Amino acid sequence: MTRSTAFDDLTTVLGQRATRSKSELDQHARSETHFPPMPPDVVVYPETTAEVAAILRICATHGLPVIGYGTGTSLEGQAQAPHGGVCVDFRLMNRVLQVNAADMDVVVQPGITREALNAELRATGLFFPVDPGANASIGGMASTRASGTTAVRYGTMRDNVLALEVVLADGRIIRTGTRARKTAAGYDLTALFVGSEGTLGLITELTLRLHGQPEATAAAVCGFADMGDAVAAVIDTIQMGLPMARIEFIDAASVTAVNGWSGTAFPQTPHLMVEFHGSDAGVREQVESFAAIVAEHGGTGFDWATQPEDRRALWAMRHNAYYAIKTLRPGAVALVTDICVPIARLAEAVSETQADIAASGIPGPILGHVGDGNFHAILLYDAADPAEVARVHDLSHRMVGRALAMGGTATGEHGIGIGKLDYMEAEHGAAWDVMGSLKQALDPGNIMNPGKMLRQGN
Secondary structure (H helix, E strand, O other): OOHHHHHHHHHHHHHHHEEOOHHHHHHOOOOOOOOOOOOOOEEEOOOOHHHHHHHHHHHHHHOOOEEEEOOOOOOOOOOOOOOOOEEEEOOOOOOEEEEEOOOOEEEEOOOOEHHHHHHHHHHHOEEOOOOOOOOOEHHHHHHOOOOOOOHHHHOOHHHHEEEEEEEEOOOOEEEEOOOOOOOOOOOOHHHHHOOOOOOOEEEEEEEEEOEEOOOEEEEEEEEOOOHHHHHHHHHHHHHOOOOEEEEEEEOHHHHHHHHHHHOOOOOOOOEEEEEEEEOHHHHHHHHHHHHHHHHHOOOEEEEEEOOHHHHHHHHHHHHOHHHHHHOOOOOOEEEEOOEEOOHHHHHHHHHHHHHHHHHHOOOOOEEEEHHHOEEEEEEEEOOOOHHHHHHHHHHHHHHHHHHHHOOOEOOOOOOOOOOOHHHHHHHHOOHHHHHHHHHHHHOOOOOEOOOOOOOOOO
8 A cells, every 4th residue: 555545545534634645744853852854754643532533443454653743852863753653732622621739630632732731720829830841742751751941840842741641653542541540450551651652642631730920939040160069959959858840051162152132241260040939938938948058059149039020030041041052153063961860969960971072072051950860961063064963972871971981861751762762772772672562552562653763673
């Protein structure tokens, strides 16, 4: 059977919501980072779970690859189509289906973005806390097991997804988990699909844990003479048990970029950005304790923001740091690294990484969610220079090797996709083959996002 025949079958189900328009294919071919365009053959826009099931049955019949697509913000090529196939764009499945305020949970479709979800929840006094920076879709966040700036207090998507509805490769629709806060019934299939990057099935509904909007919030930024002092302050804050909602790190090069992008005037030294949530009295106590830690480590320019507009400006600056950093070398391509290490090794990992970047000659500002040991280097390189391309990939490879040697991981939050395949065996050993066995059981035709996460052939 040909792909043209498959397109006819998809059109029968979806009408004009199945398209081979070049502009649509090109839009879904791109990545946020350094991967070249990889277009699908068809883009489809389902509106219901039944339509998703029909799409997968057609693709299984024709042996066509299936790639799930949210907002396209993934950083390791997860939503690209190296083998062509059908891109399933969930933008039309974007509704809040049920808010259970008393139980502090919500049922949503996968295409809703985190900002749209929190706008819907505003009147309830509840919010969904996972904040990866980009206004990503909830389905995509679950599929990549995303985290971000608030993970240090509220956890990652793994901790905030209670249940899922998933369509498998053969079109079967299953439900994993319930709205109950705990269960001892069977395998934890919810956890299996969270982080599976669309390689086992397509998520069509999610039940999420919500949290109460805090009574008081305070955010601050402070500078340090060097990176070691800033990281030491983070470690002391964590070890004292201060309940931070966010604690972020940006190095001096990142500060330079942010100042140019946002019009701020921070001293060009490493900075911490922190936020506390709680009662008025609790936040005041947390602020005082953190201020004392900062003083012990020589922190300066300690500036608190308690007004909502000031806090929004502070975190918008952090979320836009990637784009600000790219302006440091116009025309350069960005390779975004993403390692995570045990907190006790964090200072060592950051220091060694900074020295390695400096020796490489590649611009590579460092920033990250250091409250959970996760940080990124944005490596800017000339894609037309083969020597520089080789040098930047060697640098990234050494960063991952360093993290694994310290008991860490190749990726704290961006996932595997295409970009981190080479590290799976080193990190997981024989467990990587077990993942392949699970894939074979659920997707024997290997149509679900092939070429991502798993050993080639799985």
